[in-house]
Amino acid sequence: MQTLYSATFTFAMHEADDEFHALDQVIARAAKSIPGYLGEEAWENPSTGLISNVYYWESMEALQALMTHPAHVEAKQRQAAWLDGYQVVIAQIVRCYGDGRIAHPLQRLGELATRA
Template sequence: MYCAAFIFEPGTYDERFHALDALIEEAAHATPGYLGAETWRSPDGTRSNATYFWDNQEALRAFSAHPKHLEAKRQYTQWYKGFHIVISQVLRSYGDGKIEHITPNQRDRGQGVAA
């Protein structure tokens, strides 16, 4: 499993942004291997993070090459003050089982908390 964290500082969004954003969201959902996403915003609202989860690296690459995604990349300065992307391979995911998450819970309940 892979995740792509899109960390950004929002600027001003217009109608074109919202239309393109909706098309990109549709493209992500339509890409085989897309598992889901979650978003976070800093308490002061100045920075956001949208993390997308993918079954494999090929799926992530396919989404990255989608024409609408490429269009948005070319125009990002219209809508964002800045961005940073982190691509990661998920090595382990665990919890107490009380919170559902996109990543599988790999905690061995008989062994305590995994490291």
């Protein structure tokens, strides 16, 4: 399997105003336009209120392209107005597999991963 990466952004929302949602949409469109973007998923933990967005990338260069995008840089500068804390985890994906019965951004890579 080729080397793939994930970037997980976990955060506690403080107040999501119209500017937050607009900037979030710009970042989402930017991510999807970057060659090497493989997909994303989001999770919310109702007991803690934390939200996690996981982005999948074909390369570290693709991930870096989003991190240096002007909208992403702006969001990092303004995060204190919208968030009550955050954590980012960048990880190398070692393996990806499943039985194919649920949709996942990396599902198409599953067969390759089981041969690795």
